[in-house]
Amino acid sequence: MITKDWSMQSLPDMDQQQFEQWQSLLEDRTGMRISEQRKSFLQTSVGIRMRELGYSDYQTYFEEIMNGPAAAQEWTTLVDRLTVQETSFFRHRPSFEVVEEYLSQRVSEFNKPIEIWSVGCATGEEPYSLAMLANAVLGEQGKSQYFGVTGTDISVPALAKARQGIYSQRKLENIDSDIRDRYFRSIGQQKFEVNPGLKERVCFARVNVLELNKAPMYGMDIIFCQNLLIYFRRWRRKMIVNCLVERLVPGGLLVLGLGEIVDWKHSDLRRAYTDRALAFIKHKAAN
Ligand SMILES: C[S@@+](CC[C@H](N)C(=O)[O-])C[C@H]1O[C@@H](n2cnc3c(N)ncnc32)[C@H](O)[C@@H]1O
CATH class of the missing domain: 1.10.155.10 (Chemotaxis receptor methyltransferase CheR, N-terminal domain)
Structure with missing residues (x-):
């Protein structure tokens, strides 16, 4: 009624x-x-x-x-x-440090643009953080445009905000001032917009992680998935992460949220870099 x-x-x-x-x-x-x-x-x-x-x-x-x-x-x-859409720029620093180290080490090996996927990207802070990082690291080798980031989420309104790339001053407080000056411009009323040059390296799409079989993301070099799996049951977390592994290239990097998945192993992966982040590298010989 x-x-x-x-x-x-x-x-x-x-x-x-x-x-x-x-x-x-x-x-x-x-x-x-x-x-x-x-x-x-x-x-x-x-x-x-x-x-x-x-x-x-x-x-x-x-x-x-x-x-x-x-x-x-x-x-x-x-x-x-x-859905809980809480997020922030460079939310878990050690995870971003892993991405930085991975890119620095591997930049000379890449013979195609680097594909990065932010799974459960909410309003875009995470994929833009990854783009800022990639732009800076690859820029040191004269390859600053040599990457693309895809942010996916189930929430259509969150994705619309992400595409706009407009954030309040408060949201930017977590970002170092040199990065803020480089990648954002003030648009008044204490709002800041991601620079067009960075925005064009990031795209967004609606993807439900329960339907990853329909998602056209393959050959990813880096997959970043944080603060999403915690809402799911254990068996489902494992199922999703196994699907993500399939979407990584051999030698690719998977970064999950620390403590978000326990008692899970994958024969194609080895744990990498640090105990302060949950990161894995896919074996080069894996499919
Ligand atoms: C807490 S946010 C995490 C944002 C970002 N990854 C971070 O760590 O800051 C969780 C996001 O997962 C999304 N989400 C929840 N269920 C989902 C599903 N089945 N498929 C895709 N995204 C989902 C929500 O819409 C939300 O934006």
Whole structure:
């Protein structure tokens, strides 16, 4: 039932059955598991969206999401509300140091542009950080344009922000001032835009990591995937990471979030560089 003045009324509590229904839908479609402890987050996020649309009960809205005429579009909006998109430039420094070292060591070996993939890129800070790093390291060898970064995410609104490449001053506080001056320009009102030269080296696409079989990313030199797998069950984390390994070139670098996957090994990989980051190199003899 849709009631217009419902937005003025208080939110009903989701009962356990309703919670489990929403929880399974989200996990089936995105892999994300909302624990019992985060039930109030789920309830509030779904509730806010229901208020916006004028729905007064969870079941009607659920049916709309499943079978309504605008189900796909509505799901796209809701998923954006239910995903955690917290991110920042150069978020986990040791992981970026690994990428820097890898590029410095291998730059002379590359005989094609370097392909870098940021998986679960949220609003773009991570892929732009990788692009800044690649531009700087490769620039020392006169190859500053010799790379491309692809950022992928499930959230369409997050990707739209990433493509814009506009960030508040607060977001830039984590970046060294020389890098900030080199790669951003002020556009007023304490906003900064990524320079066009860097922007054109970065592209964005919607990819659900549960559907990596549909993703056209192959032959990647570096795959960077952080703060995404933590929301998934263990078996799913392993499945996704195994798929990512297939997308790496022999000799390629995989960087995951420290502690995000444990008791996982892959015969094509060796652990690399440092204990402060979770990085692996694919054997040169691997396919
Ligand atoms: C916490 S952010 C991590 C951003 C960035 N990687 C970082 O470490 O700062 C997690 C991102 O994963 C995305 N995500 C969640 N489930 C996904 C899925 N099934 N496929 C692709 N992206 C997903 C979310 O939309 C969100 O933008």
